[in-house]
Amino acid sequence: MSVEVYYDDDADLGLIQAKKVAVIGYGSQGHAHALSLRDSGVDVVIGLPEGSKSRPKAEEQGLRVVTPAQAAAEADVIMVLAPDTAQRSIYTESIAPHLTPGKAIFFGHGFNIRYGLIKPPAEVDVAMVAPKGPGHLVRRQYSDGKGVPCLVAVEQDASGNALALALAYAKGIGGTRAGAIKTTFTEETETDLFGEQAVLCGGASALVQTGFEVLTEAGYAPEVAYFECLHELKLIVDLMYEGGIAKMRYSISDTAEYGDLSRGSRIIDSRVKDEMRKILGEIQSGEFAREWVAEDEAGRPNFTKWQAEGAAHPIEETGKKLRGMMSWVDRPITETA
Numbered sequence: 362m363s364v365e366v367y368y369d370d371d372a373d374l375g376l377i378q379a380k381k382v383a384v385i386g387y388g389s390q391g392h393a394h395a396l397s398l399r400d401s402g403v404d405v406v407i408g409l410p411e412g413s414k415s416r417p418k419a420e421e422q423g424l425r426v427v428t429p430a431q432a433a434a435e436a437d438v439i440m441v442l443a444p445d446t447a448q449r450s451i452y453t454e455s456i457a458p459h460l461t462p463g464k465a466i467f468f469g470h471g472f473n474i475r476y477g478l479i480k481p482p483a484e485v486d487v488a489m490v491a492p493k494g495p496g497h498l499v500r501r502q503y504s505d506g507k508g509v510p511c512l513v514a515v516e517q518d519a520s521g522n523a524l525a526l527a528l529a530y531a532k533g534i535g536g537t538r539a540g541a542i543k544t545t546f547t548e549e550t551e552t553d554l555f556g557e558q559a560v561l562c563g564g565a566s567a568l569v570q571t572g573f574e575v576l577t578e579a580g581y582a583p584e585v586a587y588f589e590c591l592h593e594l595k596l597i598v599d600l601m602y603e604g605g606i607a608k609m610r611y612s613i614s615d616t617a618e619y620g621d622l623s624r625g626s627r628i629i630d631s632r633v634k635d636e637m638r639k640i641l642g643e644i645q646s647g648e649f650a651r652e653w654v655a656e657d658e659a660g661r662p663n664f665t666k667w668q669a670e671g672a673a674h675p676i677e678e679t680g681k682k683l684r685g686m687m688s689w690v691d692r693p694i695t696e697t698a
C-alpha cells in the first residue's frame with residue numbers, strides 16, 4: 362500500500378488527554394469532535410460567539426462554552442470547526458492573538474491553509490484531522506464503538522510531535538478505529554472538494570433529481586420514481602460500501618447487471634469525464650476557492666437561490682410523504698446538535 366494508515370495501536374490517547382482542547386464551532390463536525398473527545402477523557406472547551414444558536418445545544422450536553430477568543434486563550438490545541446468561509450476572520454480576531462509558541466492549531470478541512478487565507482506563525486504546530494464522513498455519522502459511529510476513517514496531515518511541525526498529537530486526537534474521535542491515512546493539506550483539500558462537487562453531493566444529487574424528472578415527466582408515479590431513484594440508491598450504495606461495486610453487481614439480477622454494464626457509460630460518458638477534469642482544474646488553480654469566498658462576501662445570492670430551488674424540487678415533497686410512512690428512515694438530522 363502506498364499510503365501510511367494508522368490504527369488505534371499506533372496512537373497514544375494520553376498525548377491529547379494531557380492537553381486542553383478548544384473546539385471552535387459546534388455544528389456538524391464540532392459537536393461530534395467535542396462530545397467524542399470528552400467521552401475519551403479529554404478536557405474540552407467550546408468556543409462560540411455570544412448569541413450563537415449552537416450555544417444552548419453545547420451547554421445542554423454539559424460542555425463549557427466561552428467566546429472563541431477565550432477558548433483560544435485557554436487551550437493548548439485549537440480545533441477550528443466553524444464554516445470554512447468564517448474561519449479567516451475568526452482566526453484574525455480571536456485565535457491569532459492567543460496562538461503563542463508551543464500551541465497547536467488544528468483543522469477539519471484544509472481549505473483556509475491550502476488557499477493561503479490563514480497563515481499561522483512558525484512557532485506553532487499546524488495539523489489536520491479530517492473525518493471522511495458527515496459529522497452526525499462521526500458521532501454516531503463513535504457512540505456505537507465504531508469509527509469514520511480520517512485523513513491526518515501536518516503542515517507545520519514546530520514541536521516535532523505534531524503527527525503524534527494529530528493521531529491522538531483522531532483516536533479521541535474514533536478515527537483510528539477505522540484507520541487514519543496520512544496525507545497533506547493540499548491532497549485533502551483538493552480531493553475533498555472534488556469528491557463533494559463531482560461525485561458525492563453535486564454529482565449524486567443531480568443524478569437522482571434528473572432520473573426522477575425523466576420518470577415523472579414520462580407519466581410515472583412520483584412515488585415509484587422516488588423509490589427507484591433515491592430510496593433504493595442507499596441500498597445499492599450500502600452493498601458497494603460493504604464489498605465494492607463487485608458485491609453490488611453480485612447481488613443484483615443479471616438483467617440489472619447487463620443494464621448497468623451496457624448503459625452506465627452512456628450516462629457518465631466522456632463529456633462528463635471532461636467536465637470532472639475541468640472542475641478539478643478549477644479546484645487546483647484556486648478558481649473555485651476565489652469564487653466561493655466572493656459569493657460568501659456578497660451575501661451568498663446564488664447559494665441562497667440554488668438552495669431554495671433544490672428545496673422546492675418535487676422529489677422533496679414526495680420523499681417527505683413517503684419517509685413519514687417509514688419510521689426507521691425518518692430519523693432527525695440532529696440527535697445531539
Ligand SMILES: NC(=O)C1=CN([C@@H]2O[C@H](COP(=O)(O)OP(=O)(O)OC[C@H]3O[C@@H](n4cnc5c(N)ncnc54)[C@H](OP(=O)(O)O)[C@@H]3O)[C@@H](O)[C@H]2O)C=CC1
Binds near residue numbers: 389
Ligand atoms: N459537515 C461535515 O460533515 C464536514 C465538515 N468538515 C469541515 O469541518 C468544518 C466545519 O464544518 P461544519 O461542521 O459543516 O460546520 P457547520 O456549519 O455545521 O457548523 C458551524 C458551527 O460554527 C459556528 N460558528 C459560526 N460562526 C462562528 C464564529 N464566528 N465563531 C465561532 N463559531 C462560529 C456555528 O454556530 P451557529 O449555530 O451560531 O451558526 C456552528 O456551531 C469545515 O472546515 C468543514 O469543511 C469536514 C468534514 C466533513
Ligand SMILES: CC[C@](O)(C(C)=O)C(=O)O
Binds near residue numbers: 495496553557
Ligand atoms: C461530502 C461532503 C463533506 O466533504 C463531508 C461530509 O465529508 C463536507 O464538506 O461536508
Ligand SMILES: [Mg+2]
Binds near residue numbers: 492493494553557
Ligand atoms: Mg469530505
Ligand SMILES: [Mg+2]
Binds near residue numbers: 554
Ligand atoms: Mg468537504
